[in-house]
Amino acid sequence: MTVPVIEFSHVGFAYEEQSKVLDDVDFRIDAGEVVALKGPNGSGKSTSLRLMVGLDYAQAGTVRAFGSPVTKDSMKDRAFAKKLHQRMGLVFQDPECMLFNPTVAQEIAFGPTQMGLSAEEVDTRVSDCLEIFALTHLKQRSPWRLSGGEKRRCALASVASMAPEVLLLDEPTNDLDETSRALLIGFLKSFHRAGKTIVVSTHENELIDNLSARTISFL
């Protein structure tokens, strides 16, 4: 039996002084799957994504990524944390929080540069991502000055340039017009065809159908 990419075993989590967001949650996601976390606002979809990348930690049960537990202790190991963040890329619900570089090109280059890749490799990845996400004409623009849809594409490109094995997307279709939406779905399909894993948090049935995703329902 292969090791699941992500595994939640009896996971419980609550934010301070609030009722439980996650209570005894169990699921597994295998490599190459497209999975949609579906549910109403506040049902714990975004929290689950945060637990997967170690931004928060399960208060009960275990979260495993690539077979290793994601805990406060394991994330103290910087090599482990960096490797996990390279293998698992998260695109936030609010793309503005992810954009902090002077230009779109530098924004996309940030992750690969931090990974210590060669300048040539970084340039190749940047130009590929600019093309895929139709951002080439905006490469010298400040990400801060982009429109809502362009910001979301830029945020996605900045994560995709790190070539993660698993892409986690939190409400990825918010603020997107029809063109950007088609572009996003096209990218996700080709990402999946490359044998990679996609986890989408959404309440949109159309997106789930488009991606033919397995659904995990949050109540």
Add this chain to the structure above:
Amino acid sequence: MVGPCVYEPPADRDSYLRKNVLKLASTLSVLRSEGTHASGIDRLLARVPSTLRFIALIMVLLLCSLAKNMAFVWVLLAIELALLCTRPAKTIAQIIAPALVATLVAAIVNLPAAIFFGQTSAPIRVASKMLVNLLFVGSYAKTTTPEDLLSGLSHLGLPATVTLTIDLTLRDLILIGSEAETLSEALELRSVGKNTQKTEGVAGILGMCFLRAERHARQQAEAMRLRGFDGTVAKRQSFSLSAHALVYMLIMACVPILFFYLEAAL
């Protein structure tokens, strides 16, 4: 709730809103400047790397300050005035107004030297040099975005972590200004009655701005961590010279040549 509503608003003033939060927001929005590229020359200058323009600016400021031959200063003034003429009237006013005020102050400060010690040329020399320098700085600031300026500084050896910190600070200031502006407008639209506790409205806006800024900063830090940031920024800078940059360098090389020629002729 759905029936007709006859409402006569009581008289009230909302200047407290305009003079506090909206004023603060509009001040911060200055940082949002995209740089003016209204004239053909500015559009050409925009293609020159900001690093080169920054170095050229520093060189012009230094040479202008060192010049003993005023002919050099007049030539620079003529060049800057010619460049100014290509810009829209509003931009000209935005560049000239602060420069003239500072020049006037400099002239007044130097006036006693002229009156009591007979140094009649001192106020003119200092004021002229100040005017030229401020016009050049004003033009650079008006045609350059803060991001370009930071990019220029990073090429000049400023650590990437420092430029990132300055850049994030600028951005967050703009964001807070923008949030304050939006919240103030929302409050203004709903302030249709008489408010006897105006300070509470302003405090609410500032409190909300603080909370949003805190949330934004936290999420940004998380996003940075997820992309491999651990307190240091790996350096990756390529600096290529375009045809525009070469032409610009050739033109700017004439400035020190002119400086030394005129100084020698003195």
